[in-house]
Amino acid sequence: MKIIVCVKQVPDTAATMAVENGNISWGDAPLIINPWDEFAVEAALNLVADQGGEVTALCLGKEEETEAIKHALAMGADAAVLVSDPALKGSDNVAASKVLAAAITKIGEVDLVLFGQQSVDTDTGLLPVQVARLLKWPSLTLVSKFEEVTPAENSLQVVRSMEEGNQIIKSLMPAVVSVTKDYGEPRYPSFMGIRKASKAEYPVWNLADLGIDLPSSSISWPEVNEPVEQEIVTEIIDGDTAEEKAKILVEKLIAEKVL
Amino acid sequence: MTKKILTYIDHFHGKVQSSSWEALGLAAKIAADSGGEAAALILGEGVNDLAEQAFHYGADQVFLADHAILKDFRPEPLAELIAAAAGDYQPDVMIFPTTTRGRTLAGMAAVDLESGVMVDVIDLDWKEDKITATRSIYGGKLLAKLTCSTSPEIITIRTRAFDKPEPDSGRSGSITNLEVSLDPADQATTVMDIQEKASGVSLTDASVIVTGGRGTAINPALTPPDDLDEEGADVWKAEQGFDLIQNLADVLGAAVGASRAAVDAGYIEYDHQVGQTGKVVSPDLYIACGISGAIQHLAGMRSSKVIVAINKDPDAPIFNFARFGLVGDMHEILPPLTAGLKAYLEG
């Protein structure tokens, strides 16, 4: 099987975010692979371990943004592609998905494209379905389990989650799948994996390499702000016993009219 | 400018996600302010009677497709119909609730209609000609204002961020039936089975949430059975802790949440996780029990109206975000708290 897994590089989730002169800053916090994407890499590696084939990590980002790719390679991905073009700065989701779709087409003969559930920086969760729509492939979102994968029949069956429960869905391949945390813990990169990844070479494609023009963007972000911190007055509830504290809290909650 | 607003009514086998009505309420407000019109889009099987509800919640007009091919959620056929309906109606704005399905379909609509989508919006300004949407990014650490330069402007709204209107049973409107010419043989996907969850209170809809963290398992007063290993004993203790949380939730009609530490340790399913890599919630009341208040947890619940923290460590960061703090052992505090609230609510 040929599997592509899309990985993004983001600031550490523990970073303190700030806006300086209109630019978003995360101080000296490290950059990491989008945590959701580790589940997708894990799934891709397991599928290939079962079925044979290869995993290619695909990242769209700045040329110096190598951490997500390195992490995917260190986990065990066979190859990687970075798509980078200064013209893409400020692209919205639809534009980014057009670029990713073009890269997927250029890589070619793909059975599955795996995504994380969403980016922890922009929190949108749109690229998987948008890429699928552009490629005219079925999109299977929020998948926690691959029940059956039959490359010979170009089909797979997965468990997908929704608010009300799970859906067991069978689909033709090629398909796009976004993988959730319920899939299971991603592996830690091995020492050997990290060494291999640090030496790995991979192509960097720009828009000309993909043979596409700069896709237009509809969405712009004229303004980013740090949220106005609400002044929270914390009232510590005192009492000699647990019963007494509970009793006072009940009274406070009644007064606060939130019951 | 007159705005035509098309709202997607998300439902599961005819059971409407209440954020759909919040979306329709918002649409009706924008329509009222701009002298425009609110239309609702209802797609499914056996969904005819949802049209009437949509009128009650503010729709002037309903586009409806009731067809067997739409019985189970599959994004592709729905996206086809949404694109077709938008092509006919030419809305200026499309609103989806940010449910799992709404997010998917809005993303697809943006591609199909060559526009863009502003997702999980928490505030909206439509006084100018263009809509300005506010959404939180970086797990709520920053707020971004967004605009969309193409038509339709597509947005998905966060559950509970906008008011659900009071239904007005006197309202009605016109229904347009959409033609469904999808061929079942052309569909790439087949829904084989559905495993419905036991219907508890859903986290994202809940107005009250009680959450448990690692503290659920820290109770020296309990002696686990001998035959359990350390991990098993931990889970066994946590089960009793979560029983206390469930009892309180039952009394309050609340949903049960959990920290990632509790989920990772196997105390409770991931479905309950609140936080940056779990669910983002904003209930009226959030009671955090045995939770330290890590930044990734706060990302999921900071916008709750009133936060109560129960933690035995007076220096736990969660207290900085709480309206009320109780320093103490959750296992001792929860039973009398539950009893006290029960007495009040039943009395």
Ligand SMILES: Cc1cc2nc3c(=O)[nH]c(=O)nc-3n(C[C@H](O)[C@H](O)[C@H](O)COP(=O)(O)OP(=O)(O)OC[C@H]3O[C@@H](n4cnc5c(N)ncnc54)[C@H](O)[C@@H]3O)c2cc1C
């Ligand atoms: C990429 C990433 C994503 C993450 N996403 C999430 C997320 O979505 N959600 C999330 O919650 N976390 C998330 N985390 C984890 C987060 O950093 C914390 O580790 C986690 O929230 C801690 O959970 P906790 O508060 O239950 O446990 P702890 O931090 O161990 O805190 C337990 C608390 O319980 C108190 N306590 C102990 N016993 C009792 C008792 N008997 N009575 C009262 N209080 C007691 C202790 O004083 C302590 O404050 C993420 C981390 C990373 C790196």
Ligand SMILES: Nc1ncnc2c1ncn2[C@@H]1O[C@H](COP(=O)(O)O)[C@@H](O)[C@H]1O
């Ligand atoms: N710049 C990117 N490069 C590669 N993959 C990405 C990029 N941005 C997002 N993705 C993938 O798309 C998923 C959803 O992202 P988003 O739609 O941005 O929330 C992520 O989990 C990644 O798998």
